[in-house]
Amino acid sequence: MHPDIDETVIEALVRDFYGKVRADDDLGPIFDSKIEDWEPHLRTMMDFWSSVTLMTGRFKGNPMMKHRLLRDVEPAHFDRWLSLFGESARNVASPGAAAVFIACAERIAGSFKLGMFGVPGLGPMAFPPGGPAQTN
Structure with a gap:
């Protein structure tokens, strides 16, 4: 997606971002209540961003x-998430690479907000048990 994005930049972004998340008054308690061992989560997030940006x-x-x-x-938590993510992307990546990361994060946050909270008045997207249908 961008020549300045590599595994080193992804790791720096993930570590910087989750450091901010853990210190954040709103997001920190949410993440800390679900994650006991941070290193596996960070590795999973590195895999995620590698898949998203490097395919x-x-x-x-x-x-x-x-x-x-x-x-x-x-x-509103997604808005805070995006703000912190944008700060981290701009801290660790070149301007062009940061723009790619931020654009991907905005799409992801939008999808999650739609899937979790739905359209006002209609509610969240309904998935059958086991998740959304897989298409081939």
């Missing part, structure tokens, strides 16, 4: 379903 395919999982199980998350 490595290392990430395996269903992040939407995991996030839909979180009952203490509100739409």
